[in-house]
Amino acid sequence: MDFTLLGPIGIVTANGHVPLAGSRQRILLASLLVSGGRLLTNEQLYSELWGDDPPHTAHNALQAQVSRLRRTLSRLAEPSRPAPALVTHSAGYVLKVEPARIDMNVFRRRIAEARQIADRDPMAAIGLLESGTGLWQGKPLQDTGASPLCHSTAVQLEEEYLAAHETKLELKLRCGLTEDAIGELRAIGVVHPWRERITELLMLALYRVGRRAEALETYHSTRRQLTDHLGIEPSRRLKETLQVILREDPVPAATLRPAPLSVLVR
Structure with a gap:
């Protein structure tokens, strides 16, 4: 699968462009993509998703957003365009995408x-x-x-x-x-x-x-x-x-x- 940032945030499959529903899903995917395969810490992602006012349950809320994104990537995966790995670390997350896919x-x-x-x-x-x-x-x-x-x-x-x-x-x-x-x-x-x-x-x-x-x-x-x-x-x-x-x-x-x-x- 490929990813679009130069316009609407989305995923490109063999069936065309798939926009992401939900502003936080778009922000999460975009933040992980522009980081270039580098680790984004939990604190950085709190700031990206909720600004200066993250909820008290930010850690659990972030986990829920990540799980939802994983499901979306898995659902859209194809044999010729497999889903990239969304890796969990103790400090945060990394999305491993080939640069040419963005x-x-x-x-x-x-x-x-x-x-x-x-x-x-x-x-x-x-x-x-x-x-x-x-x-x-x-x-x-x-x-x-x-x-x-x-x-x-x-x-x-x-x-x-x-x-x-x-x-x-x-x-x-x-x-x-x-x-x-x-x-x-x-x-x-x-x-x-x-x-x-x-x-x-x-x-x-x-x-x-x-x-x-x-x-x-x-x-x-x-x-x-x-x-x-x-x-x-x-x-x-x-x-x-x-x-x-x-x-x-x-x-x-x-x-x-x-x-x-x-x-x-x-």
Whole structure:
């Protein structure tokens, strides 16, 4: 069986995706999965499942949740996709899952592979990045509430997703897929208006295809949002990009060179 974290928490069998009923079952499974095969202590799991106010019977309640999850895993097991072992230790629990069975790990592995080949084969790297980001089915670790471990992992994953998407678009511009990149850059810019790298890439893409006026308006629109809502000016890098367009300079090749993808891999 496989497991999904990049969207709704669930289990994938030969019959499809099976969501988990019950918020604490989702939190328990997600916490064990994101721990990467490391022991989660009873105290950590109390915090994940009940926050700062665990019940007086937390130990028994945790045992009940673990037993219920074991039954679910056993029920969904198949000869070709056996259930992973949910191991009890005196201090806590470990779920022993092959990393490749968790979509989060597959995403990160594809990002790492893209990093390795980006310079020598940018088109193949684009394919890997699209394949990795295509695994996402919504916000990561959905329906896990305020669980500390799940929440912090979700925030980290969202940043990795955005950075991977930015890098993919940088590579598209390097490969001359400018018109294709423009549409994606506009869409991301609407959802994430404060990411200046998206603004910079959109300005350069528009400028490269002769839409200089739109590139300049993109800068001024972003500047208005930054000053009106955050009280800050655009970064020096964005201002330098503006000057390139105002002077009608060629786009420097270094400007479209993606940052190392190693920052995306944990």
